[in-house]
Amino acid sequence: MSRxxxxxxRLLDPASGYNEKGGLLVEGGLIADLGPQLFNDGLPDGAEIxxxxxxxxxxxxxxxxxxTGEPGAEYRETLALASQAAAAGGVTTMIVMPNTxxxxxxxxxxxxxxxxxxxxxxxxxxxxxxxxxxxxxxxMTEIGLLRDxxxxxxxxxxxxxxxxxVMRRAMTYAASFGALIVQHAEEPSLAGGVMNESExxxxxxLAGIPAVAETILIERDLRLLELAGGxxxxxxxxxxxxxxxxxxxxxxxxxxxxxxxxAHLQLNENDVESYRTFFKLSPPLRCEADRCALVxxxxxxxxxxxxxxxxxxxxxxxxxxxxxANFGAIGLETLLPxxxxxxxxxxxxxSRLLAAMTHAPSDLLGLGRGRLATGLPADLTLIDTDTPxxxxxxxxxxxxxxTPFEDRRFQGRALRTMVGGRMVYVHGETR
Amino acid sequence: MTSAEKQPQALFPHRHLLGIEGLSPTDITALLDLADTxxxxxxxxxxxxxxxxxRTQINLFFEASTRTQSSFELxxxxxxxxxxxxxxxxxxxxxxxxxxxTAVTLNAMHPDLIVIRHGSSGAVxxxxxxxxxxxxxxxxxxxxHPTQALLDALTIRRRKGKLQGLTVAICGDIMHSRVARSxxxxxxxxxxxxxxxxxxxxxxxxxxxxxxxxxxxxxxxxEGVDIVMMLRxxxxxxxxxxxxxxxxxxxxxxxxxxxxxxxKPDALVMHPGPMNRGVEIDSAVADDINRSVIxxxxxxxxxxxxxxxxxxxxxxxxxxxxxxxxxxx
Numbered sequence: 001m002s003r004x005x006x007x008x009x010r011l012l013d014p015a016s017g018y019n020e021k022g023g024l025l026v027e028g029g030l031i032a033d034l035g036p037q038l039f040n041d042g043l044p045d046g047a048e049i050x051x052x053x054x055x056x057x058x059x060x061x062x063x064x065x066x067x068t069g070e071p072g073a074e075y076r077e078t079l080a081l082a083s084q085a086a087a088a089g090g091v092t093t094m095i096v097m098p099n100t101x102x103x104x105x106x107x108x109x110x111x112x113x114x115x116x117x118x119x120x121x122x123x124x125x126x127x128x129x130x131x132x133x134x135x136x137x138x139x140m141t142e143i144g145l146l147r148d149x150x151x152x153x154x155x156x157x158x159x160x161x162x163x164x165x166v167m168r169r170a171m172t173y174a175a176s177f178g179a180l181i182v183q184h185a186e187e188p189s190l191a192g193g194v195m196n197e198s199e200x201x202x203x204x205x206l207a208g209i210p211a212v213a214e215t216i217l218i219e220r221d222l223r224l225l226e227l228a229g230g231x232x233x234x235x236x237x238x239x240x241x242x243x244x245x246x247x248x249x250x251x252x253x254x255x256x257x258x259x260x261x262x263a264h265l266q267l268n269e270n271d272v273e274s275y276r277t278f279f280k281l282s283p284p285l286r287c288e289a290d291r292c293a294l295v296x297x298x299x300x301x302x303x304x305x306x307x308x309x310x311x312x313x314x315x316x317x318x319x320x321x322x323x324x325a326n327f328g329a330i331g332l333e334t335l336l337p338x339x340x341x342x343x344x345x346x347x348x349x350x351s352r353l354l355a356a357m358t359h360a361p362s363d364l365l366g367l368g369r370g371r372l373a374t375g376l377p378a379d380l381t382l383i384d385t386d387t388p389x390x391x392x393x394x395x396x397x398x399x400x401x402x403t404p405f406e407d408r409r410f411q412g413r414a415l416r417t418m419v420g421g422r423m424v425y426v427h428g429e430t431r
Numbered sequence: 432m433t434s435a436e437k438q439p440q441a442l443f444p445h446r447h448l449l450g451i452e453g454l455s456p457t458d459i460t461a462l463l464d465l466a467d468t469x470x471x472x473x474x475x476x477x478x479x480x481x482x483x484x485x486r487t488q489i490n491l492f493f494e495a496s497t498r499t500q501s502s503f504e505l506x507x508x509x510x511x512x513x514x515x516x517x518x519x520x521x522x523x524x525x526x527x528x529x530x531x532x533t534a535v536t537l538n539a540m541h542p543d544l545i546v547i548r549h550g551s552s553g554a555v556x557x558x559x560x561x562x563x564x565x566x567x568x569x570x571x572x573x574x575x576h577p578t579q580a581l582l583d584a585l586t587i588r589r590r591k592g593k594l595q596g597l598t599v600a601i602c603g604d605i606m607h608s609r610v611a612r613s614x615x616x617x618x619x620x621x622x623x624x625x626x627x628x629x630x631x632x633x634x635x636x637x638x639x640x641x642x643x644x645x646x647x648x649x650x651x652x653x654e655g656v657d658i659v660m661m662l663r664x665x666x667x668x669x670x671x672x673x674x675x676x677x678x679x680x681x682x683x684x685x686x687x688x689x690x691x692x693x694x695k696p697d698a699l700v701m702h703p704g705p706m707n708r709g710v711e712i713d714s715a716v717a718d719d720i721n722r723s724v725i726x727x728x729x730x731x732x733x734x735x736x737x738x739x740x741x742x743x744x745x746x747x748x749x750x751x752x753x754x755x756x757x758x759x760x
Contacts, residue, residue: 197636198636198637199636199637199640200637201635201636202635202636202637202638202640202641203452203612203641204552204553204574205552205553205571205572205573205574205575205609205612206552206553206572206573208635208636210636274553274556275552275556275557319531319557320551320557321530321549321551321552321553321554321557321572322551322552322553323551323552323553323572324551
């Protein structure tokens with residue numbers, strides 16, 4: 001039985017608030033033991049010893065919004081390549097979106113993803129299945145069968161379910177299975193623009209997407225949720241008003257949760273500057289006041305999870321005039337560093353940040369991971385929180401290079417990533 | 432640049448003309464002064480100059496435009512340049528990769544000046560990054576149309592003797608108008624007061640932050656102004672999507688004598704063309720030789736474009752100045 005002993009670590013378990021110096025023993029792919037005095041009587045025989053050098057050993061990160069090109073657009077990114085990017089970013093579990101070709105709206109396709117993940121990927125991969133067939137927004141998919149096949153939630157990915165009737169029925173039906181519905185909250189008839197509707201958009205002569213495109217759909221869905229019951233999650237919010245709406249809904253006890261992307265926590269619309277298409281995101285980057293509200297919402301727990309919203313796009317579809325370029329940015333490898341910037345700014349504790357990337361997404365999707373506890377799969381990330389570095393896109397694992405963080409100065413990164421007891425990434429080591 | 436040593440103070444210290452944004456009042460005045468001289472030249476029997484002799488100018492139009500393209504063509508030819516027109520079909524070049532490929536291909540032919548019009552905001556700037564010659568923006572999406580603003584300014588300055596202190600009302604589809612944006616920037620830079628007059632559905636968010644006074648009521652917006660600048664409203668935007676109907680639009684926002692009466696008695700009427708007569712402007716007003724300077728704008732257009740081409744070409748590498756410098760050394 002293979003064993004790994006992590007010594008000299010700062011053990012940080014956001015779920016329990018546990019934060020102690022100590023060691024952790026992995027045995028047979030599971031966390032066998034951990035604690036401050038663990039290796040006081042000597043190291044276990046035959047174990048691989050990892051001296052953590054005082055760095056933070058945390059549960060492996062879980063990223064619940066990742067777009068890949070498999071199946072259908074493997075030239076943008078395969079599951080295998082995405083998993084390598086994930087490992088390099090400290091992400092041990094990623095949830096892929098159904099916006100592929102074909103769309104993941106059928107049991108056989110969930111099977112396909114699971115099989116490809118098992119055979120080619122080095123991190124855990126689960127899929128959200130489409131909520132409507134072909135992402136058409138009209139007929140609901142086989143929610144029960146898809147759930148049994150392994151789909152962890154239901155969403156039309158980067159497409160909004162626009163019809164109130166379809167959403168109401170889907171919520172009502174999904175409730176009986178306890179299935180989670182994930183919405184891309186953007187009213188399509190108001191979202192014809194290409195960036196935040198603002199003075200800057202006016203100056204650039206670009207059509208804007210108003211914040212109300214987001215809030216209208218969230219408020220509508222919350223009304224439907226009251227009516228239909230079930231569990232509802234907003235994939236990504238982007239503006240101050242949405243933070244307020246979610247905060248109020250939670251106070252009223254509605255079963256609503258929401259996420260935010262690391263990019264939206266770090267960037268704002270001014271980064272679009274002179275038509276830089278790598279900053280063309282959906283939902284759009286909004287103004288600084290919105291960004292601050294998102295950071296605050298994450299700090300106080302209104303926002304539950306932080307996602308990368310990783311979305312590889314090739315140069316051909318990004319090197320276009322802004323209005324004609326595709327939306328999306330990669331983010332698996334910058335999720336943690338971008339998040340750490342908030343900790344360095346004093347916006348929140350490391351534990352709070354990591355909670356939104358570990359046990360919160362695990363609990364949301366019922367993954368049974370995201371904690372430092374004996375008996376759980378040994379999904380671990382060793383984090384250096386302090387060393388500064390500059391992001392060089394050519395060093396990223398992703399084959400698509402559409403990162404909005406080019407030349408960004410970061411502080412801290414993943415040093416090692418372990419998935420199920422297997423070391424899948426060691427910083428500075430080529431494998 | 433060798434010419435920089437010979438001419439320490441460049442007339443127009445920019446490589447491209449991508450927009451009015453980034454130009455100083457000095458830059459603008461220099462172009463207008465130069466354009467004034469070309470107005471005179473264009474009124475002579477012999478209109479042909481030679482400052483662009485040996486230069487190649489390509490007019491690359493991704494959007495159909497008769498008047499702007501012919502104005503640039505004439506401007507280039509009158510300065511002695513070899514001018515090539517390329518109208519690229521809208522449907523064939525909708526994609527940016529083709530756009531950049533087109534630019535790279537043209538660049539390989541060693542043009543000195545490329546005039547570009549494109550339907551997407553920012554497209555001309557994107558292209559300017561891919562070529563080694565000077566680029567002139569002939570209109571990009573709803574972003575900028577700098578030569579239009581310059582020709583409007585030249586028209587006003589020749590009629591009123593100045594720009595500073597004048598009140599200019601820009602009326603109509605501000606939201607989709609690159610002409611409006613460039614004019615707002617230029618007029619503000621030159622010390623004019625700018626008003627925008629439009630139904631709220633045709634005003635983009637935050638327009639007041641660009642330094643304009645906003646009016647929804649045309650009778651109030653035109654009160655006491657020196658210049659009434661009308662914009663074109665595309666007919667498809669008048670079928671209920673932005674305004675209910677042509678009839679209603681003309682009633683409240685079309686320029687007729689009743690509305691013009693509240694402007695200053697000597698207020699001038701302008702329009703970038705092509706006009707929708709009876710939709711945004713009454714035919715009689717448009718043709719009123721005492722008030723309308725619309726035809727004059729077309730004349731100024733050629734002169735301004737000559738000035739822009741000339742000014743940018745002066746900054747291009749020059750064989751003569753290179754050899755002179757070689758001789759001096």
